[in-house]
Structure formats: structure tokens, C-alpha cells
Amino acid sequence: MESTTKLKDITVGQQNCKVFARVIRLWDAINTNPRYGNALISIDGILLDEDGCMAQISVPKKFEKQFCGLLSQGSAYIISNVAAIDIRSKSYVYRHQNYMLQFKQDTKVDLLHSRGADIPTLSLDFCPFYQLPQKAIDSKPLLDVIGVICDVGPYDYASQTSQHKFRKTKIRNLEEQTQELVLWGQHGESFDEETVLKKSQEGIVIAIFAGVTATLQRFTGYDTRILKFRDTNIS
Known part of the structure; x- marks a missing residue:
């Protein structure tokens, strides 16, 4: 079985990342401009791994139906085939890393029932x-x-x-x-x-x-x- 990569070791441009982490936050990224009627942009979330590192994930709107029922806040997963995209040109995202993990059509989400119990269910990085x-x-x-x-x-x-x-x-x-x-x-x-x-x-x-x-x-x-x-x- 192919090993997973720690969030801190992922670099921008990797196309088929495989990570083991808990989804500690999950929300709908909405376009709040009234002209677009609060349209969904993506489903976003925060991963926390065993080392205490965090990274943002993003499910593009076109894959909403494919993945919305597979992700649950608080659950641990092995997520395969996600792309590490550069966030320098992105707005309204967290800066835990210099990348965010974007889901693709062939991304695979495996829910873990026992592994990951030691990963906290909440972690926040407060800005002074x-x-x-x-x-x-x-x-x-x-x-x-x-x-x-x-x-x-x-x-x-x-x-x-x-x-x-x-x-x-x-x-x-x-x-x-x-x-x-x-x-x-x-x-x-x-x-x-x-x-x-x-x-x-x-x-x-x-x-x-x-x-x-x-x-x-x-x-x-x-x-x-x-x-x-x-x-x-x-x-």
C-alpha cells in the first residue's frame, strides 16, 4: 500500500498527493455578491494531520455532488489523488501552507473508523x-x-x-x-x-x-x- 505524505512535506505542483488527516473544519465558500445570488464557489475545509500541521482543501463546484456526501467535519480520512495548487493568486483562503489541496474527478476519499484517534478534532491558529x-x-x-x-x-x-x-x-x-x-x-x-x-x-x-x-x-x-x-x- 502506497504511503501517505505529511502535509508539511507537500510542495506546490504535486498532482497525486495522498494524505492522512482529520477534517476539522468544513464550509461552503459562497460568492456573496448579490448579482450571483450567493452562488456556491467550492466546498472548502481544513485538514489536521498527526504532526499538528494544517492545510486547506477545496472541492470545486463541478465536483460538489460527487464529494459532498463523502466528507464530514470531525472524521479522519485517507484522501488520494489531490493536487497541491499554489495559493498566491487565491483570495479568501487560509495560509497554513503555500498550497491548498484541490480535489479532482479521480480523487478518492476513504473514511477511517479506528485510525486517527490521536488527531484532535479542533485546532486554530489565532492571529494576534x-x-x-x-x-x-x-x-x-x-x-x-x-x-x-x-x-x-x-x-x-x-x-x-x-x-x-x-x-x-x-x-x-x-x-x-x-x-x-x-x-x-x-x-x-x-x-x-x-x-x-x-x-x-x-x-x-x-x-x-x-x-x-x-x-x-x-x-x-x-x-x-x-x-x-x-x-x-x-x-
Whole structure:
């Protein structure tokens, strides 16, 4: 049986990679331009291997029906015949590696039921607040941030003439620096303001925001979703 390649050893241009890893994140990459009606671009995800390395995967829209039922967040797989494509010209992708693994028509996905138990089901690489201005570039790399929620704004229209709604929130880090986040559309609407405010009366509320992009010194949500809330008693 042909051995698998570690994520850290893959190089751009390899056409028939075979990897062993867990899918720790999975989402639909959507074109949010209203002209395209929230059309699917691809099914994307994050792999985590035994060495703790991460890499993004992407299933092009034309292969959606072929693979959407074969991938499940949290499961471990051996994935064969994927191509390592250069991400330098890509927008709205993670930069864990200088490549992303793109599925092809002959890609094979084998679900593992026992192997891979030691691979964690979650891993995040948090971006420090001071690095955010460096991330406000045209390619809009996806980022993960964490902080204590210190303010939650209303879910309202962006302006008097706009048809789009958002919600502004603020988080604070250990250095007492604050960062504003803008959650557009369903991300702002589904943000549970009532629960957050209730928990904040009992203790601090720590939130993780995954898949956000930096715009100037603010965030604009893109596939933004709250992965976990945790309230911690103040000592």
C-alpha cells in the first residue's frame, strides 16, 4: 500500500498527493455578491494531520455532488489523488501552507473508523491583534481571532440607503486592546446577543471567530461563524 505524505512535506505542483488527516473544519465558500445570488464557489475545509500541521482543501463546484456526501467535519480520512495548487493568486483562503489541496474527478476519499484517534478534532491558529494591519491586503487571507466580548451592537442596516444588514461587536485581548468585528447578514442575525449579555453578567464571555478577513484595521466577516462560546469566572 502506497504511503501517505505529511502535509508539511507537500510542495506546490504535486498532482497525486495522498494524505492522512482529520477534517476539522468544513464550509461552503459562497460568492456573496448579490448579482450571483450567493452562488456556491467550492466546498472548502481544513485538514489536521498527526504532526499538528494544517492545510486547506477545496472541492470545486463541478465536483460538489460527487464529494459532498463523502466528507464530514470531525472524521479522519485517507484522501488520494489531490493536487497541491499554489495559493498566491487565491483570495479568501487560509495560509497554513503555500498550497491548498484541490480535489479532482479521480480523487478518492476513504473514511477511517479506528485510525486517527490521536488527531484532535479542533485546532486554530489565532492571529494576534498587532498583526491585523499586515493582513489587510487584497488577497484577504482568512484569519481566526479570540477575545473577550466587550460590546455587542444591534443587528441593523449598514446605512439608511443600504439593503444589507450587519452587527458590530468588539472583543478585548489580554493586553486590554480592543478590536471591532463586523458580522454581515446571517452571521450578524444569528449572533445570540441575549445569551451573551446574560452570560456576561455572570462572568466574562470568550468568543472565537473563525474565517474572518481584515479590512484596514477592522474586520469584515466572510464565512464568519462563531465556533464556541465559553464563560469563565472572574478570579
